Amino acid sequence: xxxxxxxxxxxxxxxxxxxxxxxxxxxxxxxxxxxxxxxxxxxxxxxxxxxxxxxxxxxxxxxxxxxxxxxxxxxxxxxxxxxxxxxxxxxxxxxxxxxxxxxxxxxxxxxxxxxxxxxxxxxxxxxxxxxxxxxxxxxxxxxxxxxxxxxxxxxxxxxxxxxxxxxxxxxxxxxxxxxxxxxxxxxxxxxxxxxxxxxxxxxxxxxxxxxxxxxxxxxxxxxxxxxxxxxxxxxxxxxxxxxxxxxxxxxxxxxxxxxxxxxxxxxxxxxxxxxxxxxxxxxxxxxxxxxxxxxxxxxxxxxxxxxxxxxxxxxxxxxxxxxxxxxxxxxxxxxxxxxxxxxxxxxxxxxxxxxxxxxxxxxxxxxxxxxxxxxxxxxxxxxxxxxxxxxxxxxxxxxxxxxxxxxxxxxxxxxxxxxxxxxxxxxxxxxxxxxxxxxxxxxxxxxxxxxxxxxxxxxxxxxxxxxxxxxxxxxxxxxxxxxxxxxxxxxxxxxxxxxxxxxxxxxxxxxxxxxxxxxxxxxxxxxxxxxxxxxxxxxxxxxxxxxxxxxxxxxxxxxxxxxxxxxxxxxxxxxxxxxxxxxxxxxxxxx
Amino acid sequence: xxxxxxxxxxxxxxxxxxxxxxxxxxxxxxxxxxxxxxxxxxxxxxxxxxxxxxxxxxxxxxxxxxxxxxxxxxxxxxxxxxxxxxxxxxxxxxxxxxxxxxxxxxxxxxxxxxxxxxxxxxxxxxxxxxxxxxxxxxxxxxxxxxxxxxxxxxxxxxxxxxxxxxxxxxxxxxxxxxxxxxxxxxxxxxxxxxxxxxxxxxxxxxxxxxxxxxxxxxxxxxxxxxxxxxxxxxxxxxxxxxxxxxxxxxxxxxxxxxxxxxxxxxxxxxxxxxxxxxxxxxxxxxxxxxxxxxxxxxxxxxxxxxxxxxxxxxxxxxxxxxxxxxxxxxxxxxxxxxxxx
Numbered sequence: 001x002x003x004x005x006x007x008x009x010x011x012x013x014x015x016x017x018x019x020x021x022x023x024x025x026x027x028x029x030x031x032x033x034x035x036x037x038x039x040x041x042x043x044x045x046x047x048x049x050x051x052x053x054x055x056x057x058x059x060x061x062x063x064x065x066x067x068x069x070x071x072x073x074x075x076x077x078x079x080x081x082x083x084x085x086x087x088x089x090x091x092x093x094x095x096x097x098x099x100x101x102x103x104x105x106x107x108x109x110x111x112x113x114x115x116x117x118x119x120x121x122x123x124x125x126x127x128x129x130x131x132x133x134x135x136x137x138x139x140x141x142x143x144x145x146x147x148x149x150x151x152x153x154x155x156x157x158x159x160x161x162x163x164x165x166x167x168x169x170x171x172x173x174x175x176x177x178x179x180x181x182x183x184x185x186x187x188x189x190x191x192x193x194x195x196x197x198x199x200x201x202x203x204x205x206x207x208x209x210x211x212x213x214x215x216x217x218x219x220x221x222x223x224x225x226x227x228x229x230x231x232x233x234x235x236x237x238x239x240x241x242x243x244x245x246x247x248x249x250x251x252x253x254x255x256x257x258x259x260x261x262x263x264x265x266x267x268x269x270x271x272x273x274x275x276x277x278x279x280x281x282x283x284x285x286x287x288x289x290x291x292x293x294x295x296x297x298x299x300x301x302x303x304x305x306x307x308x309x310x311x312x313x314x315x316x317x318x319x320x321x322x323x324x325x326x327x328x329x330x331x332x333x334x335x336x337x338x339x340x341x342x343x344x345x346x347x348x349x350x351x352x353x354x355x356x357x358x359x360x361x362x363x364x365x366x367x368x369x370x371x372x373x374x375x376x377x378x379x380x381x382x383x384x385x386x387x388x389x390x391x392x393x394x395x396x397x398x399x400x401x402x403x404x405x406x407x408x409x410x411x412x413x414x415x416x417x418x419x420x421x422x423x424x425x426x427x428x429x430x431x432x433x434x435x436x437x438x439x440x441x442x443x444x445x446x447x448x449x450x451x452x453x454x455x456x457x458x459x460x461x462x463x464x465x466x467x468x469x470x471x472x473x474x475x476x477x478x479x480x481x482x483x484x485x486x487x488x489x490x491x492x493x494x495x496x497x498x499x500x501x502x503x504x505x506x507x508x509x510x511x512x513x514x515x516x517x518x519x520x521x522x523x524x525x526x527x528x529x530x531x532x533x534x535x536x537x538x539x540x541x542x543x544x545x546x547x548x549x550x551x552x553x554x555x556x557x558x559x560x561x562x563x564x565x566x567x568x569x570x571x572x573x574x575x576x577x578x579x580x581x582x583x584x585x586x587x588x589x590x591x
Numbered sequence: 592x593x594x595x596x597x598x599x600x601x602x603x604x605x606x607x608x609x610x611x612x613x614x615x616x617x618x619x620x621x622x623x624x625x626x627x628x629x630x631x632x633x634x635x636x637x638x639x640x641x642x643x644x645x646x647x648x649x650x651x652x653x654x655x656x657x658x659x660x661x662x663x664x665x666x667x668x669x670x671x672x673x674x675x676x677x678x679x680x681x682x683x684x685x686x687x688x689x690x691x692x693x694x695x696x697x698x699x700x701x702x703x704x705x706x707x708x709x710x711x712x713x714x715x716x717x718x719x720x721x722x723x724x725x726x727x728x729x730x731x732x733x734x735x736x737x738x739x740x741x742x743x744x745x746x747x748x749x750x751x752x753x754x755x756x757x758x759x760x761x762x763x764x765x766x767x768x769x770x771x772x773x774x775x776x777x778x779x780x781x782x783x784x785x786x787x788x789x790x791x792x793x794x795x796x797x798x799x800x801x802x803x804x805x806x807x808x809x810x811x812x813x814x815x816x817x818x819x820x821x822x823x824x825x826x827x828x829x830x831x832x833x834x835x836x837x838x839x840x841x842x843x844x845x846x847x848x849x850x851x852x853x854x855x856x857x858x859x860x861x862x863x864x865x866x867x868x869x870x871x872x873x874x875x876x877x878x879x880x881x882x883x884x885x886x887x888x889x890x891x892x893x894x895x896x897x898x899x900x901x902x903x904x905x906x907x908x909x910x911x912x913x914x915x916x917x918x919x920x921x922x923x924x925x926x927x928x929x930x931x932x
Contacts, residue, residue, distance in 0.1 A: 027816070067693040084706050114692050114733050121634060123593065126691040128698035128720060158776070161629050194817070203810040207802060216798050219630035221809045226816070364697075364705065371708030372760040388709060463777055 009250075010167070011175050014044060017165045017251055019181045020230045022051035023189045025099055025141025027226050028164035029120050032105065032144040032155060035167075040174035041145065045101070047177050048143060051186060057098035059091060063107055070115060072127040072134065074364055083388065085132070085364070092116075092125040093136035100140050105155040106148035107499075113156035116142060120162045150495075164223035166255035181234045189233035196229045198240040201299055208300030209249045209307075214259035224252040242299060246306045254307055353397035365396035406502045407443040407460050408433065411489040413509035413549060414450040415480035422549045422571060423476045426508045429547065429571065433506070434467055443501065445492060446470060449485035451478035452515055456488065460496060482513035483529035486564070490537045504543045505566070510550035511557030527556075531563045538565035547571050594819035598639035599829035601632050602808045603799050610792045610902050611636055612833075613881040614728075614770045615644060616840045620877055621791030621870075622749055622771035624734070624782075624906070631796040632808075633774040637730045641687035643830055645838050647726060651679040654718050655725050655765050656686070666765045686727030688720055688769075692736060699741060700748075703759040716763045721745075721754045724769040734773030735782050745771060746789045791874045792899070793906035795919060840884040847883050848890040849876060856896055856929065863925050866907040875903040900926045 017031055031048075035041045049058060068074060072090035079086045092100075092115075102108060102116075119125050125138040142163060144155050149170075160166065181189075206224045215221070225240075228248035232240045350362035352369075370390050377389040410430055414423060430446075437444050444467050446458035458470040485507075493503035516526035517533075537544065544566030548557035553570030561568035601608065610623045625633045649656040650669050657665045659680045665673065672678060690699070701719035708714060720729070729745070731737060748754050754767040773790065775782065787793065799805055815822040854876065861872045876891070878899040883891045905918045 071691070071693050084709065111692065111736060114736050118692060118732060122638075126689060128691055128694040133698060133720075158629060198813060198817075200806075200810060203813060204806050207806045207809055211802055211805070216800075217628070217630045218632075218798055218805065218808050221805065222630075222812045225809055225813045229813075229817075367709065368697075368703050368705055368759050371703060371705060372714055374709070375712040465777075 008175075010169065010172060011177060012180065013247075013251055014167045014169070015047065015177045015180050016231070016247060017167055018044070018048045018051055018177075019179070019186055019234055020165070020227055020251075021048060021099075021141060021143070022053070022186050023193060023230045023234060025052075026097075026123070026139040027230070028141070028223055029162040030099075030140075030142035030144065030164070032146055032160055032163045032166045033169065034146040034148065035169035036149075037103075037145075037147055038174075040169065043174075043177065044169075045143070045145075047179070048099070051179075051183070052099060053190075057095050059095045059098070059100055061091065061100050061102045063104055063109070063112070065091065065112070067115075068129065070112070071125055071129065072136070073129045073132065076363060079363065087132045087134065089136060090125065090127065092119050092138040092140065095140055096136070096138045098140065099143055101143045101145065102155075103145045103147075105144035105146045105159070106153045108144075108155055108159065110156050110158075113159040117158050117162055153495075161217055161219050164227055165251045168255065185234055185236070188236070189230065192236075192238065193230055193233035196232045196238055196240060198225060198229055198232075202228060202240045202245060205245055205299035205303055206248065206253070209245075209303050210253050212300070212304055213253055213257035215253050215256045216258075217256070220252060220256050224248040227252050242302060242306075245299065245303050249303050249307050350396040351399045352393070353395060360398045362396045362398045366390065366394050369396055370394040405443070405500070406504065407445060407496050408437055408504045408506060409445045409447065409460075409489055409492055409496075411447045411449065411454075411485050411505060411507045411509070412474065413480060413482075413485070413507075414448045414474055414476045414478075415514075416450075416477050417480060417510055417512060417550075422551065423474075425571060426547070426549050427471055427474070430471055430508070431468070434464055434471075437464075443496075445496075446474075447485060447488050447492065448474055449481050449488070450476065452481055452484075454481060454485040454488040456492065460492075460501075479515040480509070480513050480526075481515035482509065482511070482560075483517050483526065483533040484515075485509075486530065486533035486537055487517075490533070490540060490542070493542050494540065502543075504545070505537070506545045506547065507560070507564070507566075508547045508549050508571070509557060509560070510548065510554070511546070511560040512550070530560065534560055534563035538563065541565075545569060594815075594823055595638050595642050596635050596812075596815055597823060597826040597830050598636065598643045599833055600811050600815070600822070600826045601636055601639065602811065603804050604632055604636070604796055606902060607633070607636055607794045607796050609882070609898065610794045611640060611772070612837065612885060613792065613878050613899070614772070615640065615837050616884060617844060617877060617881040618726075618768065618770050620770070620881065621789070621874060622773070624787070624790040624793045625772070625774040625796060626777050626782075626793070627796030628798045629776055631798055633796060634732055637687070637728070637772050637774065638689075640728060641684070643834055643837070644685040644687075645834055646682040646684050648680050649683045649726075651681045655722050655767075656683055657766070658726060686724055688724040688727065688729050690720060690729060690731045690737075692733060694720070694741070696741065696744070699744065700754060700756050700758075701763070702756075703761055714760060716756065716761055718765070721748055721767040721769070722765055725765075725767050727769055729769045729771050731771070731773045733775055735775040735777075739783070742786055746786060750789065787906045788870065790906065792878060792902040794902050795905070836885060839887070840881065843887070844881065844884045847880050847888070849880060850890055853879065853891040853893070853896060856893065860896075860900060860925060860929055861904070863929065864904060864908055864922065866904060871904050871907040875900060878903050897926055 014033075020028065021031055033041065033044065035044075052058065068088075068090070070090050070092060072088060072093060075086045075088035078088070100116075119138045119140060120142065123137065123139045124135050126135045127133065142159070144159065144163060146155050148154050154160070203221075203225060206228070207221050210221045210224070225248070228240050228244040231244040231247045232238070235244070237244070350365040367388065370388060373391075373394075374389060377391070410433070412426060412430070434444060436442075443460040443462055444458070444464075445456070445460040446467065447454055448457050449455070457474065458467055461467065489505050489507070493505055496503045511530075513526040513530040514523045516522060516529040544561075544564050546557055546561035546564060546566050546568050548554070548568065548570040550557060557570075558568050598608070607625055610625070614620050614623050625636075627633065647656075648659055650659050650665070653666065653669050655666045655669075657669045659678060669678065698719050699721060701717055701722055704713075704715040704717040729749075731745070734742065748767050749769060749771045752766060752768040754765055756763045771790070773782075799808065811822075857872050857875045857879070861875070866872075875896065879891045879895040882895045882898050883889075886895070888895070901919060901922045904922050908918045908921060
């Protein structure tokens, strides 16, 4: 049975990945493991720990780590004791040569990921903080534990890019791991890996496979070759052979696949090929199916055949449906995340202030402020010259920048009734709003609903070009599944709120539902479902705006606005600017 | 020292490499912005630059590595000392300063030297990254993730060539002329439009789609990581050749003539595209002159303008925030229309 084989293969591969990581984690950046937390995953992490050299430092990376602990900075206690600035090393420098485990990697903030990727790229950590400037070795490997469930819940792409091997345990039956290589083999591989030879044919084959699978980033191919090399060393070879290429392709390239081999290129949301064509002009013919086999050689074909079993059966379906939201998403666990979202922020400098609860003193700035006055104060007070005289006016506290990032979610009715009348106008209004969002550096997301389902056609992004493309390509026609649309908007808004972003929901609809939750076409039932969903939405106290797109502004949309607890605005004729003003009024923190 | 991937071994990405070379020839170009896909050699190119550039003459012992030749641009310390006696000089590598994320403002602009202040009661200035980058390059990876107030500050200093510090009772000013190089990925968020046009050149990079180019990238990278020494040795000659080209181009730069016809063309192009202000035109001419100098040509001609027009103008078009994707095409079209396809 295919399903069983798939699972077997995944677990064998995971064990191989752990061995490769143990040989030289720094060379391959690390692993990303997608799985819910549980004993199975713990077993995998334990395997990784066991395989690493005995004296390796293995540390966990807390999500809320501050820069002074991550990169290094002032050591408070030592500074106070020594009465001069004393620096402490950061976590990244401390773990150098070892492994950094990042649990809940799907919630890793972008800024933290950027610091990690910088270190992964250079193998060094540079600190310029609190009056110190230093560079320390930080050759690290990262084990990212991705607990995301939805397709949007993923570790930052920049980080995933640098971790060679991606393992996905989601939805698999846990089995125990068998160690594919002995500890002696791993130790031997550490010594021999630098003398493993990889011929040009190998690079050619891996690039060919990458092209066939639609893996565009160059890093993937570069890392695949490293993985092949290490695998060869593990198997006791000094030449990279076909078997190594197959393993590398399975571990590195298959998880990044965006299309099936020898298939018509699937539509993906990656803009690269297009853009490349634009900027490179006629330099090269973009990959065509008939040109490749002769380009990448027979080895690539062989590898493709061999990895066919590793390509998840549902890959194609998954690619097609990644963007579809399940209409009834779970709606729980909100309170905790929301509470700290309002209190947290990023430290941005210091300001004069009182030391009281709820603020943090900025020691360096406080001492700096006090320093010029020391001789004067010593003379005045006639006190011990060794003491630093601090006065109230010297106190400096850390200024936190309140993260008032906002996102606007457009829920666009593209059903037949709307499309007939005013979809084009609604698009025009959205374009104006997009321009507004751009100025405010808002994120935008777009959900369209028509036929039977609501679809997330644009995940939250700041890329306006992408938003515009999506909008232009939005087709119309079909029923009006308003209830699903509200559910989808709410669940997306909820997810954003958990990340500390303030969402605003903008519905563009005529408010006349005719497809209910059970996708029945009973009009009255559908309308009831919609109002029920709307009340649920109101309970979550989001700021919402309902723009009535019906030809004559009618009671249906107005009632929807009341139920949803939002503002109602009939789409004015030929004056899209009015909407733009209206949204500004409902968006918190935009003044 | 960790080995750095050689500049000349970077496959393709001609527009980016040219922009960096232009900045190396004429530091006054106003910075380079490189935006594009992940893993396209953005950071590699900038880091390779440091070992490519020929060393420069500096005043010995100067904290800001002042130029012994340029009298006006010297720091106040060198000016004082220069009055008393002849300054000694030595050669130093051109700084390529990497600005790490998480940097604090005091380290960027410089601040009161805390240790000396506390221990000796002396008010002394401790120079920051801006001082270190003087006469060199300041590199910001992920420029769109940097705190806004820091970006503002950097652009201001880069434009004025002087760092003015007024904090903690200090009042210090020192020269800080550097080429700002910022890289970023547009998917991570876009840069504020006000900042965009303060960069002289703007380059877009994309993942190569040509399979042969891709194989070459992977092959070279693998070779480099496998045996860096042998790889460096192999490319040493190419890098040296490029270095000589930069040195020659710098020497020639002042004597490259800009005929009126070239100015006219530049003006027409900018007018046709409706770029804001004069900065686009000036940058265009300046970049074209650097290219002419690199190509060992006596005067600026159409081919030079054409080569740099896209980089110099694509980020200066009157902004319709929604027309982002089209700006490169708009410039290309205008260039083709003017100079003939």
